[in-house]
Amino acid sequence: xxxxxxxxxxxxxxxxxxxxxxxxxxxxxxxxxxxxxxxxxxxxxxxxxxxxxxxxxxxxxxxxxxxxxxxxxxxxxxxxxxxxxxxxxxxxxxxxxxxxxxxxxxxxxxxxxxxxxxxxxxxxxxxxxxxxxxxxxxxxxxxxxxxxxxxxxxxxxxxxxxxxxxxxxxxxxxxxxxxxxxxxxxxxxxxxxxxxxxxxxxxxxxxxxxxxxxxxxxxxxxxxxxxxxxxxxxxxxxxxxxxxxxxxxxxxxxxxxxxxxxx
Amino acid sequence: xxxxxxxxxxxxxxxxxxxxxxxxxxxxxxxxxxxxxxxxxxxxxxxxxxxxxxxxxxxxxxxxxxxxxxxxxxxxxxxxxxxxxxxxxxxxxxxxxxxxxxxxxxxxxxxxxxxxxxxxxxxxxxxxxxxxxxxxxxxxxxxxxxxxxxxxxxxxxxxxxxxxxxxxxxxxxxxxxxxxxxxxxxxxxxxxxxxxxxxxxxxxxxxxxxxxxxxxxxxxxxxxxxxxxxxxxxxxxxxxxxxxxxxxxxxxxxxxxxxxxxxxxxxxxxxxxxxxxxxxxxxxxxxxxxxxxxxxxxxxxxxxxxxxxxxxxxxxxxxxxxxxxxxxxxxxxxxxxxxxxxxxxxxxxxxxxxxxxxxxxxxxxxxxxxxxxxxxxxxxxxxxxxxxxxxxxxxxxxxxxxxxxxxxxxxxxxxxxxx
Numbered sequence: 001x002x003x004x005x006x007x008x009x010x011x012x013x014x015x016x017x018x019x020x021x022x023x024x025x026x027x028x029x030x031x032x033x034x035x036x037x038x039x040x041x042x043x044x045x046x047x048x049x050x051x052x053x054x055x056x057x058x059x060x061x062x063x064x065x066x067x068x069x070x071x072x073x074x075x076x077x078x079x080x081x082x083x084x085x086x087x088x089x090x091x092x093x094x095x096x097x098x099x100x101x102x103x104x105x106x107x108x109x110x111x112x113x114x115x116x117x118x119x120x121x122x123x124x125x126x127x128x129x130x131x132x133x134x135x136x137x138x139x140x141x142x143x144x145x146x147x148x149x150x151x152x153x154x155x156x157x158x159x160x161x162x163x164x165x166x167x168x169x170x171x172x173x174x175x176x177x178x179x180x181x182x183x184x185x186x187x188x189x190x191x192x193x194x195x196x197x198x199x200x201x202x203x204x205x206x207x208x209x210x211x212x213x214x215x216x217x218x219x220x221x222x223x224x225x226x227x228x229x230x231x232x233x234x235x236x237x238x239x240x241x242x243x244x245x246x247x248x249x250x251x252x253x254x255x256x257x258x259x260x261x262x263x
Numbered sequence: 264x265x266x267x268x269x270x271x272x273x274x275x276x277x278x279x280x281x282x283x284x285x286x287x288x289x290x291x292x293x294x295x296x297x298x299x300x301x302x303x304x305x306x307x308x309x310x311x312x313x314x315x316x317x318x319x320x321x322x323x324x325x326x327x328x329x330x331x332x333x334x335x336x337x338x339x340x341x342x343x344x345x346x347x348x349x350x351x352x353x354x355x356x357x358x359x360x361x362x363x364x365x366x367x368x369x370x371x372x373x374x375x376x377x378x379x380x381x382x383x384x385x386x387x388x389x390x391x392x393x394x395x396x397x398x399x400x401x402x403x404x405x406x407x408x409x410x411x412x413x414x415x416x417x418x419x420x421x422x423x424x425x426x427x428x429x430x431x432x433x434x435x436x437x438x439x440x441x442x443x444x445x446x447x448x449x450x451x452x453x454x455x456x457x458x459x460x461x462x463x464x465x466x467x468x469x470x471x472x473x474x475x476x477x478x479x480x481x482x483x484x485x486x487x488x489x490x491x492x493x494x495x496x497x498x499x500x501x502x503x504x505x506x507x508x509x510x511x512x513x514x515x516x517x518x519x520x521x522x523x524x525x526x527x528x529x530x531x532x533x534x535x536x537x538x539x540x541x542x543x544x545x546x547x548x549x550x551x552x553x554x555x556x557x558x559x560x561x562x563x564x565x566x567x568x569x570x571x572x573x574x575x576x577x578x579x580x581x582x583x584x585x586x587x588x589x590x591x592x593x594x595x596x597x598x599x600x601x602x603x604x605x606x607x608x609x610x611x612x613x614x615x616x617x618x619x620x621x622x623x624x625x626x627x628x629x630x631x632x633x634x635x636x637x638x639x640x641x642x643x644x645x646x647x648x649x650x651x652x653x654x655x656x657x658x659x660x661x662x663x664x665x666x667x668x669x670x671x672x673x674x675x676x677x678x679x680x681x682x
Contacts, residue, residue, distance in 0.1 A: 005679075007682070028666035028667055028668065031677075032670045032674075044679075056679070058675055059672055059676060061675050062665035062666075062672065063665050063667060067661070067667050068661050070618050071640065071658065072640030073645065073658055074512070074513050074516050074540075074641055075516050076658055076661060076662060078512065078517055079662075082517070082521065109508045109509040110508070110509050110510065113509070113512050114512055114517065154621075158619065158621065159508040186323065189569040189619035191569060192617070194616050194618030195654055196617050197667075198654060199614070199654050201615070202570070202577070202611050202614060202615040203575070203611075204570070204574035204615075206574065207573065208572075208617070211569070211573050
């Protein structure tokens with residue numbers, strides 16, 4: 001199913017004198033990474049299908065500063081944060097939804113101290129609300145009866161204690177939701193956090209994403225679902241490492257829901 | 264009368280030595296920047312009650328939690344008997360609670376013996392677990408040498424102290440010809456045929472042994488990982504109460520950037536920190552050092568750490584042990600320049616962290632190794648510009664392109680045209 005979709009920028013809407021319900025904070029991976037862009041588009045389609053009035057910042061969006069801060073560069077983080085907050089406050093943004101748990105954490109927990117207080121949602125939380133309100137309809141479709149294992153992103157789960165929204169969404173797919181031994185609070189990191197995404201790992205026995213992909217594959221899933229573009233990359237690479245990309249798909253929850261609907 | 268005097272002398276000496284150790288601890292902790300965590304006292308007391316008193320974070324490992332609770336409850340309740348020992352010793356009485364409590368008293372002693380037995384059982388199980396070599400976090404190289412011995416000494420000491428109580432009760436029961444108590448009655452045959460004088464001496468000896476043992480134990484604590492039985496309480500009181508994912512902003516940096524962005528902004532005249540981030544323990548804050556002294560080296564953090572599980576050098580437990588060792592080093596030799604960074608913790612360890620918070624989640628006492636890692640990373644980047652080259656590239660991209668990769672910011676919305 002192809003849909004035409006025009007995603008307005010906040011600047012355009014403001015010019016027209018309109019105000020969206022929510023700002024979709026796309027994030028760097030969601031804007032530039034080819035794999036993550038698919039997540040972005042899937043989520044945008046779901047928002048549109050649910051009749052949500054939303055906008056993006058487009059060229060006015062900038063890295064939240066999270067990787068710089070976790071790498072130790074407080075100066076660069078605050079440069080990014082204060083500039084972003086100025087933009088967000090100038091548009092009087094109140095509600096933000098994002099598909100990246102790292103952006104989510106930074107916007108939600110770290111911006112208030114610097115003068116940016118918003119109601120921030122991870123996209124799984126937002127979709128769950130749309131589902132509850134009956135605005136988003138999900139049918140099992142393609143995923144009916146399939147084994148899906150969910151990998152908890154650290155900055156959604158352990159850091160922000162959101163374990164249920166992604167699982168609630170997956171359960172609507174009428175799939176068989178399975179858990180790894182290390183899940184929820186004990187979920188194992190994919191290896192990308194803390195700016196590790198942008199560097200080679202330190203010497204060790206193996207890569208963290210191989211460890212995690214092995215654990216996920218041991219549950220014999222059809223789909224490994226996650227809710228973070230970086231986890232997605234790491235798990236996809238891990239699945240390839242074990243040469244299982246033919247049998248096992250790595251999908252963001254937004255993609256799974258969008259795909260279920262399309263069939 | 265002489266015995267009373269001896270008792271008071273030994274007690275005063277034990278308490279005096281302990282107070283000196285606490286003063287030393289305070290000196291160590293005062294090396295750090297003062298804590299800002301004095302807000303929200305109600306929440307702090309509640310956290311302490313839940314996490315330290317209520318052991319709420321022990322759950323994920325139920326077997327260890329069960330035996331730990333036995334020792335914990337046993338230790339706390341048997342202290343009622345210690346209170347009796349102190350009063351008897353000071354007043355020259357014998358079992359001062361016996362008369363006022365009447366029929367309840369023997370029941371209480373039965374109960375204490377039950378607890379004592381539970382503590383003995385738990386100590387044996389814990390020793391076996393340590394020696395089995397099958398539990399990774401105990402067989403880990405972090406604990407090679409003294410930390411392993413320290414852990415065993417604590418368990419031996421608890422076994423010996425509990426045994427002394429049972430011997431005392433047994434000798435007394437045999438001397439008085441009473442049926443005895445729950446567990447110590449099994450020791451009665453040991454004393455069969457002893458004269459009244461010998462029994463009395465054995466009872467006294469066990470009493471003194473237990474009393475001196477408790478004082479020795481008390482004074483051993485501050486040198487040991489076992490200090491957590493006391494520090495768990497203040498440590499959880501000083502827990503990080505903000506959202507877990509929040510790294511506190513450096514106000515000096517905020518002022519500088521605000522002045523850059525808005526030339527009319529007048530920064531207030533608060534001073535710049537001596538250093539960005541942490542190079543040594545004196546750059547850390549109070550709660551970091553309290554964390555280090557509270558750490559009981561159980562290794563739950565390290566066993567949950569993704570870097571450690573995949574063979575990297577990083578071990579969050581070692582971060583805490585190194586921090587404590589460095590404070591101790593400075594207390595012994597204030598001039599020693601072997602700083603926490605490089606002297607005790609290597610750069611390789613610090614850069615292996617994914618900031619996933621598994622260590623923070625795993626700690627039963629709300630110790631936060633990540634906070635220390637993060638502060639040293641700040642020092643490395645902001646003072647030494649010593650990040651790995653690939654991270655410098657990432658940061659340059661963020662500066663120039665507003666993204667960690669070198670794409671043009673103008674193309675951020677390009678995906679919308681690809682729909």
